[in-house]
Amino acid sequence: MDAAVPRASRFVRGSAPRAIRVSFEFFPPKTAEMEQSLWEAIARLAPLAPNFVSVTYGAGGSTRERTHATVKRILGETMLTPAAHLTCVAATRDEIDGVIAAYAQAGVRHIVALRGDPPGGAGERYAPHPGGYRNAADLVAGIRRCGETCGGLEVSVAAYPEKHPDSPSVAADIDMLKAKVDAGASRAMTQFFFENDLYFRYLDRVRARGINIPIVPGILPVQNFKTTKNFAARCGASVPAWLAERFENLDDDAATRKLIAAAVAAEQVLDLVDHGVTDFHFYTMNRADLVYAICHLLGLRPQQGEVSARDDALSVPPLPYGERGRASQAANAAIHFHLSPEGRGRASVASEGEGVRKVQKKSAASEPPHPNPLPYGERERS
Helix, strand or coil: CCCCCCCHHHHHHHCCCCCCEEEEEECCCCCHHHHHHHHHHHHHHHHHCCCCEEECCCHHHCCHHHHHHHHHHHHHHCCCCEEEEEECCCCCHHHHHHHHHHHHHHCCCEEEEECCCCCCCCCCCCCCCCCCCCCHHHHHHHHHHHHHHHCCCEEEEEECCCCCCCCCCHHHHHHHHHHHHHHCCCEEEEEECCCHHHHHHHHHHHHHCCCCCCEEEEECCCCCHHHHHHHHHHHCCCCCHHHHHHCCCCCCCHHHHHHHHHHHHHHHHHHHHHCCCCEEEEECCCCCHHHHHHHHHCCCCCCHHHHHHHHHHCCCCCCCCCCCCCCCHHHHHHHHHHCCCCCCCEECCCCCCCCCCCCCCCCCCCCCCCCCCCCCCHHHCC
8 A cells, every 4th residue: 555645734844944934914903902903913923934014005095094104113113024015096107106216215125016996995997097007017017117226126916816806807817917927026926715726727827828926825814704705705706605614603603713714724724735835925804813823834933033022123002113223214204205195005125935836746536737837936936
């Protein structure tokens, strides 16, 4: 009898250098209570040494002030690398170029370029701003051009395994991803998904289209099933029946819901690891415990040399701005001054190893449809 093939996910702790790389996404708080929750989440996750952390904007840049206050605090007071979203919505090219220049002045070297949602949110038809960037590909080219004056900016973009809600087809959506890559994007992070085969089939089509940048899976732990289902409907992401069944009749049983959520997320990420995936982007929803537990399963442990410094930096209430010298007050003031009310941003210092490792094949009976090799690490991009 043949010996069982060992699962890659059982050995992530024994790999050197660090086998798994993660990034975390947060949203700006609306209230003092939410602000406290956000910074508690950041403090909990920071010792895991993510490649970067990002802060989102609302539709049409509706959370501009809160977003940039959060980005400035991360940049000035912590040892984390904040990632700034930037969109085309409701702004001219000059206004967006001013945002890019301000981020570069503050020390940001990695921007995630997004088309952005219309001010009215999902359901409103998107229309480019007169004199603005037309779409995400156009924005990527603009960021690359602006970055030439500061030594270069890395640009990441979004990818959609089930297509963007506004795209007429998956093929058209992949054409747009190709345009973003041709314009200079070096990494894509996906919309969340719950069926891993959706991700692998998407990779097949992306690779067949000649797109070879890392496609990092976006993972959304199910903190609240009803909220997740509504969120998925707005984003065009499917929610499988089996997932609904796992949370069935648990509305009044928070303890069991939490256990089920952990089991679902663990099942998904460990299967991805077993098929060669090494990079993950977590949509945290500003909650740390579930994400931290998943990262623990992935072999990540607090970086002891950074824990005390991060504990100091991330204490609540806020420390004096700029204490850690990551960016001057003047540079951060420049960010605040140049950002238009309708901008949307996220950025970070260029990070290594955001690639996805070559896919490992299962047995013939259970082999998923993803035979194309994926680039491993930033240093082996084609």
